[in-house]
Amino acid sequence: MTDIEVQTLAEHLKERTPTGIAEQVRELINAGILSGGTRLPTVRDLATELGVSVGTIAQAWGLLRESNLVETRRRGGTRIVEPGEVGGTSFRSWSTVDLLHCSPDVQLLPPLEEGLVRSLKQPELHSWSRDHILPELQRAVEMKLVPPVEGSFQRTFAAVSSATEGLWLATKASTSPGDVIAVEAPAPPGYLSVPRSLGLRVISVPVDEHGPVPSALQSALEAGATAFVHSPAGAFSPNHVLSADRAGELAEILHLRPETTVIECDPLGPLSEIDPFVHTLDVVCPQQTVRVLGFERAYGTDLRTAVLVGPKRSIDKAIVERSGGVSSNSRMLQHTLAFLLRDPNTGRRITKARRHYATRRKMALDAFAAAGLAASAGPNSWALWVEVPNERAAALNLSAHGLIVDVGSNSYADEQRIGGLLRISTAQLPEDRSLLRGLAHLVLEATECSLNSTFT
Structure with a gap:
């Protein structure tokens, strides 16, 4: 059993927030600098060395305990938990x-605590006005998106409660009962119940390693499809991420049918940003595309905030479909999501x-x-x-x-x-x-x- 000196640990801790301290200790564990069984300095000693409150260190240790990285014993202090690789030795059945x-x-x-605490201090908390999306969240999301090729085009944004709700709203706003809708195959898990519930007929559009097959989309549009649902990042695909060339081929087909709405499903949110060359039809067909950005898998389902992005006419229709137009998400949750999208510690997680x-x-x-x-x-x-x-x-x-x-x-x-x-x-x-x-x-x-x- 080893101890780490308070001065040694403090040298590695540049951040001074509870989340920042917890993240830096987590990185030290991952790097092997802090090994299983190592006893950490007392809360009071580390707080004094860093020049922060005892509560700050206690909160940081609490975050690490929630992740099963440290344990605190009454007389043994706080120690690094013995190795248990994420997804490894904790397996039961x-x-x-x-x-x-x-x-x-x-x-x-990632932890939500810091973002939630900050959200409670926002000046417009409990305001009776309804905002379809807070400016802070819109700016945070906008920074993650590739600008459309039509530089003058202005996207419209709206916050909804989940990617599932966003897909339902986008589909409902783009179709009428009896319409035909083209859906990438395989469809996102559970999605096919949506068109069935809306009285729509579905035509499957198969994919290859580059994305939806253009000839299949062409056939679906010729058969009367008024909307096309696909996932450019291939979140649940057997074989594809949409390529630049394929996006261009699909755009040529879609431009000939400007009345067709493209619904892009991105259920992994920031987790799908593994490749800067992932292309979306939102970039090349912005006036036809509604993008559904989900954040539940990245930040947790209790954040309950997703974002719709697209042309104003489409987003306005989706808003009307949501609770008769009374559609506003919790400001606390929107502020928390905006914080998570900007926070460098969360980005590292x-x-x-x-x-x-x-x-x-x-x-x-x-x-x-x-x-x-x-x-x-x-x-x-x-x-x-x-x-x-x-x-x-x-x-x-x-x-x-x-x-x-x-x-x-x-x-x-x-x-x-x-x-x-x-x-x-x-x-x-x-x-x-x-x-x-x-x-x-x-x-x-x-x-x-x-x-x-x-x-x-």
Whole structure:
């Protein structure tokens, strides 16, 4: 058991906020400078050395405890928890891992405390006016977006409660019952229930490694599609991130039909910014495109704030559809999101989270390939697609072991797809090769077993 001197630790701590101190200690742990079992200085000694309040250090230690990085014992002080790689030794059983909903790993979410506290000090708190989006949040989001090629075009912004709500609003505002809508296949998890609930007919647009296939989109538009839904960053795709060339090809087709609305789904928010060359139709077709920016997977579902971006006429229609036009999100949550988008400590956490999610995707692909299964995932995807002979039988067999996965037919609107698919969320997978090999073999066994009804 070792201790770290207060002066030594203080030399590494340049930030003086609770979140900043916690983040810097986290980085020291990740770098191996602080190893498991190391005892930290007392709260009072470190506060004195840094020139901050005892409460500041106590809050920082609290944030680290929430992430299971430190533990405090009555007589043993505060110590670094023994190694437990995120997603590794904490594994208990597959029934505790979300393989269905593509939800994030809570250990990789950044803390909200500082942003929420700051939001409570804003002067317009409790104002009775309704703002569709706060200027601070709009500016923070705008800085993350690539400007449209039409330099004079002005985007309109609105805050909504989630990417799911944003997709529903954008679809409802762009269609009427009986319309045809083109949807990238596979569709985002659960999305196909939206057009069905609105009385729309869906035409699937397949993708290849560069994005939606232009000829398929052309055919869908010729069949009367009034809107086109796709995910440029391939958040749940088996194979693609939209390329620059493909964006240009699609734009040529869409420009010939200016009445068509493009709905771009970006459910990973800042987590999908792994490649500065990811292109969106929002850039090349700004007057036709509504973009749905989700932040739940990056910052947590309780933040309950997503953003719609697009031409004013489309955003205004979406606002009207929301609660009869009375559509305003909590200012506290909007201010908190604006803070998180600007905060450098949060940015470092998001960068680290991206690396973990990418590692899990790669390790899962390797494990499934080693088991002899045909599996695929796009370069930015949180979904692993596994080819199986009978998807429903395989899913039922897996459920008997506590593994709940989705079947491919829930993400395809037509029967043109050949063969069966399982969709497995990779975001919460353990970063443990032996565990992943075990998962792959469970899936393999599930594909080989038949469902037999017997009397007992």
